[in-house]
Amino acid sequence: MAFENPSREEIKNILEQAGNIAVVGLSDKTDRTSYMVAGAMQSRGYRIIPVNPAAAGSTILGETCYASLAEVPEPIDIVNVFRRSEYCADVAKEAVEAGARVLWLQQGIISEEAAGIAGGRGLQVIMDRCIKVEEAITQPVRR
Structure with a gap:
């Protein structure tokens, strides 16, 4: 069965x-x-929460950057991925281990393998969508 993103309402x-x-x-x-x-x-x-091994220990957008999802010391709701498709399966495994609820691959990023790993372990998966665009469309007013 082919992957399908959640509905706009979801x-x-x-x-x-x-x-x-x-x-x-x-x-x-x-x-x-x-x-x-x-x-x-x-x-x-x-x-x-920035995750980038090349910038680990520094701050990005005023937040401490971590080398991996395993190092993040707090709950993760969404793992938003800006990595090439071939790295996404490993990120999906890390997201599962970190207890994230959602794996979100940014626009232009598609990995059926990552979707299978994350989705198979109960995470919601979104691929090839920009989180900023989706947020602007679905959340006209936030907090």
């Missing part, structure tokens, strides 16, 4: 219930898409 519910968003591949460079998207989500009231 995505609305996911975003309404989310607080902490771990952003895997979040760059500390302000001109990168990951930085701009995470900054926009932060400005809308979500807690952004």
Whole structure:
């Protein structure tokens, strides 16, 4: 059976219930898409948790950056991924182990393998969608 993203209503519910968003591949460079998207989500009231081994220990968007999801010391609602598709299966495994509720692969990122890993362990999976765009469409007013 082919993968299908949740409905717009389900995505609305996911975003309404989310607080902490771990952003895997979040760059500390302000001109990168990951930085701009995470900054926009932060400005809308979500807690952004940077995950990037190259920037671990530094701060991005005022938050401590971690090398992996396993190092994040608090609950994760959404794992938002800015990594190439071939790395997403490993991220999905980490998301499962970290107890995340949702694996969200950004626009342009598709991994059936990652969807199978995460979905098979009870996580909701969204692929090839921009979290910032979906949030703007489904959550016109936030906190």
